[in-house]
Amino acid sequence: MGSASNDQQHKNFLLSKIATNHGHGEDSPYFDGWKAYDKNPFHPTNNPGGVIQMGLAENQLCFDLIEDWIRRNPQASICTTEGVKEFKDTAIFQDYHGLPAFRQAVAKFMGKVRGCGVTFDPNRIVMGGGSTGASELITFCLADPGDAFLVPSPYYPAFDRDLKWRTGVQLFPVICESSNDFKITKAALEVAYQKAQEANINVKGLMVTNPSNPLGTILDRETLQSIVSFINEKRIHLVCDEIYAATVFSNPKFISIAEIIEGDDTCNRDLVHFVYSLSKDMGFPGFRVGIVYSYNDEVVNCARKMSSFGLVSTQTQHLIASMLSDDEFVERFIDESANRLATRYKVITRELGKVGIECLKSNGGLFCWMDLRKLLKEPTAEAEMELWRVIVHDVKLNVSPGSSFHCSEPGWFRVCFANMDDETMEAALKRILNFVGKLREAEVPSGIGIKSFKSNLRLSLSSSRRIEETIMSPCILSPRSPLVKAKT
Amino acid sequence: MTMGSTSSDQQQKQLLSKIATNHGHGEDSSYFDGWKAYDNNPFHPIQNPNGVIQMGLAENQLGFDLIEDWMRRNPQASICTAEGVKEFKDTAIFQDYHGLLAFRQAVAKFMGKVRGVTFDANRIVMGGGSTGANEMLTFCLADPGDAFLIPSPYYPAFDRDLRWRTGVQLLPVVCESSNDFKITKDALEVAYQKAQEANINVKGVMITNPSNPLGTILDRETLQSIVSFINEKNIHLVCDEIYAATVFDEPKFISIAEIIEGDDTCNRDLIHIAYSLSKDMGFPGFRVGIVYSYNDEVVNCARKMSSFGLVSTQTQHMIASLLSDDMFVERFITENANRLAKRYKIITGELRKVGIGCLKSNAGLFCWMDLRKLLKEPTVEAEMELWRVIIHDVKLNVSAGSSFHCSEPGWFRVCFANMDDETMKVALKRIQNFAIRRKPFRSNLRLSFSARRMDEAIMSPCIMSPRSPLVSART
Numbered sequence: 001m002g003s004a005s006n007d008q009q010h011k012n013f014l015l016s017k018i019a020t021n022h023g024h025g026e027d028s029p030y031f032d033g034w035k036a037y038d039k040n041p042f043h044p045t046n047n048p049g050g051v052i053q054m055g056l057a058e059n060q061l062c063f064d065l066i067e068d069w070i071r072r073n074p075q076a077s078i079c080t081t082e083g084v085k086e087f088k089d090t091a092i093f094q095d096y097h098g099l100p101a102f103r104q105a106v107a108k109f110m111g112k113v114r115g116c117g118v119t120f121d122p123n124r125i126v127m128g129g130g131s132t133g134a135s136e137l138i139t140f141c142l143a144d145p146g147d148a149f150l151v152p153s154p155y156y157p158a159f160d161r162d163l164k165w166r167t168g169v170q171l172f173p174v175i176c177e178s179s180n181d182f183k184i185t186k187a188a189l190e191v192a193y194q195k196a197q198e199a200n201i202n203v204k205g206l207m208v209t210n211p212s213n214p215l216g217t218i219l220d221r222e223t224l225q226s227i228v229s230f231i232n233e234k235r236i237h238l239v240c241d242e243i244y245a246a247t248v249f250s251n252p253k254f255i256s257i258a259e260i261i262e263g264d265d266t267c268n269r270d271l272v273h274f275v276y277s278l279s280k281d282m283g284f285p286g287f288r289v290g291i292v293y294s295y296n297d298e299v300v301n302c303a304r305k306m307s308s309f310g311l312v313s314t315q316t317q318h319l320i321a322s323m324l325s326d327d328e329f330v331e332r333f334i335d336e337s338a339n340r341l342a343t344r345y346k347v348i349t350r351e352l353g354k355v356g357i358e359c360l361k362s363n364g365g366l367f368c369w370m371d372l373r374k375l376l377k378e379p380t381a382e383a384e385m386e387l388w389r390v391i392v393h394d395v396k397l398n399v400s401p402g403s404s405f406h407c408s409e410p411g412w413f414r415v416c417f418a419n420m421d422d423e424t425m426e427a428a429l430k431r432i433l434n435f436v437g438k439l440r441e442a443e444v445p446s447g448i449g450i451k452s453f454k455s456n457l458r459l460s461l462s463s464s465r466r467i468e469e470t471i472m473s474p475c476i477l478s479p480r481s482p483l484v485k486a487k488t
Numbered sequence: 489m490t491m492g493s494t495s496s497d498q499q500q501k502q503l504l505s506k507i508a509t510n511h512g513h514g515e516d517s518s519y520f521d522g523w524k525a526y527d528n529n530p531f532h533p534i535q536n537p538n539g540v541i542q543m544g545l546a547e548n549q550l551g552f553d554l555i556e557d558w559m560r561r562n563p564q565a566s567i568c569t570a571e572g573v574k575e576f577k578d579t580a581i582f583q584d585y586h587g588l589l590a591f592r593q594a595v596a597k598f599m600g601k602v603r604g605v606t607f608d609a610n611r612i613v614m615g616g617g618s619t620g621a622n623e624m625l626t627f628c629l630a631d632p633g634d635a636f637l638i639p640s641p642y643y644p645a646f647d648r649d650l651r652w653r654t655g656v657q658l659l660p661v662v663c664e665s666s667n668d669f670k671i672t673k674d675a676l677e678v679a680y681q682k683a684q685e686a687n688i689n690v691k692g693v694m695i696t697n698p699s700n701p702l703g704t705i706l707d708r709e710t711l712q713s714i715v716s717f718i719n720e721k722n723i724h725l726v727c728d729e730i731y732a733a734t735v736f737d738e739p740k741f742i743s744i745a746e747i748i749e750g751d752d753t754c755n756r757d758l759i760h761i762a763y764s765l766s767k768d769m770g771f772p773g774f775r776v777g778i779v780y781s782y783n784d785e786v787v788n789c790a791r792k793m794s795s796f797g798l799v800s801t802q803t804q805h806m807i808a809s810l811l812s813d814d815m816f817v818e819r820f821i822t823e824n825a826n827r828l829a830k831r832y833k834i835i836t837g838e839l840r841k842v843g844i845g846c847l848k849s850n851a852g853l854f855c856w857m858d859l860r861k862l863l864k865e866p867t868v869e870a871e872m873e874l875w876r877v878i879i880h881d882v883k884l885n886v887s888a889g890s891s892f893h894c895s896e897p898g899w900f901r902v903c904f905a906n907m908d909d910e911t912m913k914v915a916l917k918r919i920q921n922f923a924i925r926r927k928p929f930r931s932n933l934r935l936s937f938s939a940r941r942m943d944e945a946i947m948s949p950c951i952m953s954p955r956s957p958l959v960s961a962r963t
Contacts (some may be wrong), residue, residue, distance in 0.1 A: 077568030094772040310616035313800035314773030317548030
C-alpha cells in the first residue's frame with residue numbers, strides 16, 4: 001500500500017478517530033454468512049437451493065393480525081381520509097416529550113406485557129432512535145468516556161457498537177457458563193467487578209438483557225434480586241434491556257425488573273433504568289420506536305433532552321398510540337404471538353432433538369440456542385468458525401456462531417425461527433437433519449473432522465480459549481448492515 | 489441555576505455522566521421567560537385574543553392545504569390505507585440503514601429540483617432529524633476538543649447539536665451589520681488565527697445557507713471565497729441547507745453543490761451537506777434528517793452511524809411517494825415560495841411604516857428585525873430589557889439576537905410562517921402600536937460598538953428544535 005497508504009493516512013487525518021476506528025463493528029470475518037445469504041438468498045420457488053436466513057432475530061409471525069387491525073382502524077393513520085385532519089398538527093409536533101397518547105399507549109402496553117399489576121408512568125417514557133439509539137442514549141447519561149459497564153456474556157453483539165462506539169465507554173463481560181445454564185451468578189458479577197477494579201476501571205453499571213439474546217431464557221426471581229442487591233451494594237446502575245419481554249411464550253412467567261423494584265423498598269430506584277423497543281415484540285424494527293424508561297428523575301430529564309437526536313417520527317407515534325390503546329387487540333396479539341412462537345419453538349427443538357441436537361431450554365426470544373459442541377473438532381473458537389462455515393456454505397443456513405456473542409464456550413449457535421414462514425422452516429429443518437445424518441454415516445474424520453459422536457457433553461473446556469475480542473456478525477446487528485447495496 | 493450542594497445532590501452528580509450534568513443541553517437560560525409567557529397565555533383569535541403570539545418558532549405552516557390534498561388523492565403513499573397496507577409488513581421489518589431506495593431517490597430528486605443540480609441517491613444518509621444529522625457529521629469529522637468555525641449570528645441549538653455529546657467546540661466567525669452580516673475572508677482568518685493561538689485544532693467551518701436567523705443567502709463570491717479558505721486550510725465545510733426551498737425571491741439560491749460541480753480545484757472530500765424536510769416541507773415531527781457528503785469514507789461511516797437515528801420506514805415510504813410526484817413537487821416549491829414572499833412583503837412593509845427596518849432578505853421563515861434605535865443603550869442588557877417588554881407588554885414571543893450570538897445588540901428574529909393571516913395581522917398591529925409608543929432613544933443608527941460581544945452560550949429554548957417547553961406537552 002505505497003501511496004495508497006499516504007492517501008489513507010491523509011483521509012484518516014481528515015476524519016475523526018471515531019470515524020476511522022472499528023467501533024462500528026463491521027470489520028469481521030463473519031461477513032461470510034451475510035455475503036453467502038445476499039448472493040444466494042433462499043426462495044421456496046425461485047431459489048429453493050439458496051441460503052436460508054436464520055441469523056436475523058425478527059418477529060414476522062403476526063403481521064396478519066396487525067394488517068387486519070390496520071384495515072379496521074383507518075383513523076390510526078394521518079394519511080387516510082379518516083385521519084388526514086390530524087396530518088398538520090402531527091407533522092409540526094416536534095416536542096421531545098412526544099405525543100401524550102403515544103406515551104400513554106406504550107406505558108399501558110408495557111404494563112400489560114409484564115402483568116402482575118406492574119404499572120408504568122407515561123411521564124417516564126422517553127424516546128430513542130430505535131433500541132439502538134435508546135441504549136446509546138442511556139449510556140451517554142450514565143457513564144463518562146473510559147467508564148465501564150458490566151455485561152453478562154453471551155450478549156447481543158451490537159452492544160459493542162451501541163454502548164461503546166461514540167460514547168467511549170467500555171464493556172466488561174460477566175462470564176456465564178453452560179454448566180449452570182448460563183445463569184448470571186453473584187460470583188461471576190463479583191469476579192468481573194474485581195477485574196475492573198484491579199485494572200483501575202470505573203464501573204458505572206450493569207447491562208442485562210432479559211429475556212436474553214441469544215439465550216432466549218428469562219431471569220428468575222432469585223437472580224434478579226441478587227442482581228439488584230449487587231448493584232445497590234456497589235452503587236452502580238442497572239440497565240435492563242427488556243426488548244424481548246412480549247416474546248415469552250411459555251412458563252415460567254416473565255418477571256420484569258419493574259416487578260422486583262415495586263416490591264423492594266431497599267433498592268435505590270435512582271439506579272434502575274429500562275431500555276425497550278417495539279422491534280421484537282411487535283415486529284416493527286423499521287419504525288424505530290426505541291424507549292428509555294428510568295426511575296431516576298434526573299435521568300428522565302436529561303434523556304428527554306437528549307432524545308432530540310433520535311425522536312420517533314410523529315407519524316409513527318400517532319399510529320402506535322392508536323394501535324396500542326386498543327386493549328382488546330393488544331391482549332389478543334400478545335396471546336397469539338406467544339402461541340405462535342411456542343409452536344415454532346416446539347417444532348424446531350423437537351426436530352433437532354430427533355437427531356440428537358439439543359438446545360438450551362428456553363421460553364422467550366425469537367431464536368433457540370443450539371448446542372453443537374459435540375460436532376466440533378476440538379473445543380476452540382477456530383473449530384467453531386470452521387463448523388460455522390460448513391453450515392453457511394454447505395448446509396446453506398445462515399446461523400450465528402456463539403463467539404459473535406462473546407460466548408466463552410465454543411460450539412453454541414443461535415438459530416432464529418420467527419423470521420420465516422412454515423414452509424421455509426421445514427426446508428431449514430430438513431437440511432439440518434440431512435447434515436447431521438451425513439455426519440453420522442461418516443463417523444470418520446470428515447471435512448470437519450468429526451471422530452465420533454460424543455455422548456458425553458461435559459467437555460473439558462479449560463483449554464478452550466475464551467472469546468474476548470470484539471467479533472461481530474453484521475447479520476445479527478440491528479439495523480442490518482449488508483455488504484451489498486440495499487435490495488429494495 | 490446552581491444546585492444546592494447537599495450531599496445527596498453531590499452523590500447524584502457523581503451517579504450520572506458529565507454530559508448528563510453539564511449544561512450542554514443549553515436549556516438553562518434566562519430566555520425561559522419568553523417560552524413561559526407563551527405557554528401560560530397562548531394567543532387564540534377567539535378564545536384568547538390578548539394572549540402571547542408565538543413568533544419565536546421557525547415553522548412552515550403555509551403549505552399544508554397542498555399536502556393534505558395530495559394525501560387524499562394518493563392513498564398508496566401510506567402503508568395504512570386499503571391501497572397501501574399490502575406493503576405494511578415489508579416496510580415494518582425493513583431496517584437496512586441504507587434506507588428505502590425509493591426514499592433516497594425521491595429525496596435526491598427533490599434536493600436537485602430545489603437547487604438545479606443533481607444529487608446522487610447513494611450519497612444520501614439518514615439522520616435523526618437535522619438535529620441528529622448535524623451531530624452525526626460532527627462525530628465523523630472531529631474529535632473531542634477539536635473546533636468548528638461558525639459564522640455568527642447562528643442557530644442557537646448548534647451549541648447543543650454540535651458540541652454536547654461530541655465534545656467539539658464552536659468558535660464564532662463574527663459577522664457585522666455594517667456589511668449586512670456577510671461572511672468575509674478576513675473574519676474567517678481572524679477566527680482561524682485565534683484558534684491557532686489558543687492551540688485549538690480547527691476541523692471545519694459550519695455554515696447555514698440560507699441563514700438562520702438572517703434569512704439571507706450566500707452570494708457566489710462568498711461561497712467561492714469560503715471554498716478556497718477551507719481548501720487552503722485543509723478543513724471541512726459543512727453546509728446546512730435546511731432552508732433551501734424557502735428562498736422566495738431573487739437572487740436565486742446557490743447551493744454549495746453548484747459551486748463544487750463547477751470547480752475542479754476544490755477537494756471534494758472536504759464538502760458535506762446537512763439537510764432536512766423540517767423547514768422546506770413543514771415536517772419537523774417526521775424527523776427526516778439527511779447527511780450528504782462528497783467524501784466516500786464519510787458516507788460509509790455516517791451510514792453506519794445513522795443506526796442511531798434512522799427515519800421511520802413508515803415515513804420513508806410516505807416521503808418517497810410524495811417527493812417522487814414531480815408535478816406536485818414543482819407546484820409545491822413554487823407555491824410555497826409565493827406564500828412566503830407574500831408574508832415577507834406584508835410584515836416588512838408594515839414594520840417600515842413605523843420606522844422599523846429589517847435586514848433585506850429573501851429566504852427563511854423569519855425576518856431579522858432591527859430595533860437598535862429602540863435600545864436604551866447598545867448593550868446586551870438593554871436588548872434583554874427590550875425583549876422582556878416585547879414579551880410581557882406587547883405579548884409577542886420574538887427571539888433576541890443575543891440568543892443567536894449576534895455581536896451587535898438590538899436585532900430580533902421574527903417568525904412569520906407559523907401562523908395564519910389573521911394572527912399575523914394582530915401581531916403586526918401590536919408591533920406598530922408599540923413602535924409608535926416607544927420613542928427611539930437614538931435616531932442615529934451608526935452606533936459605536938464597544939458594546940460587549942456575546943460569547944457565552946445563551947440560548948432561547950423556544951428557538952431550539954425540537955422544542956423544549958418547560959411545562960408538559962400540551963397536546
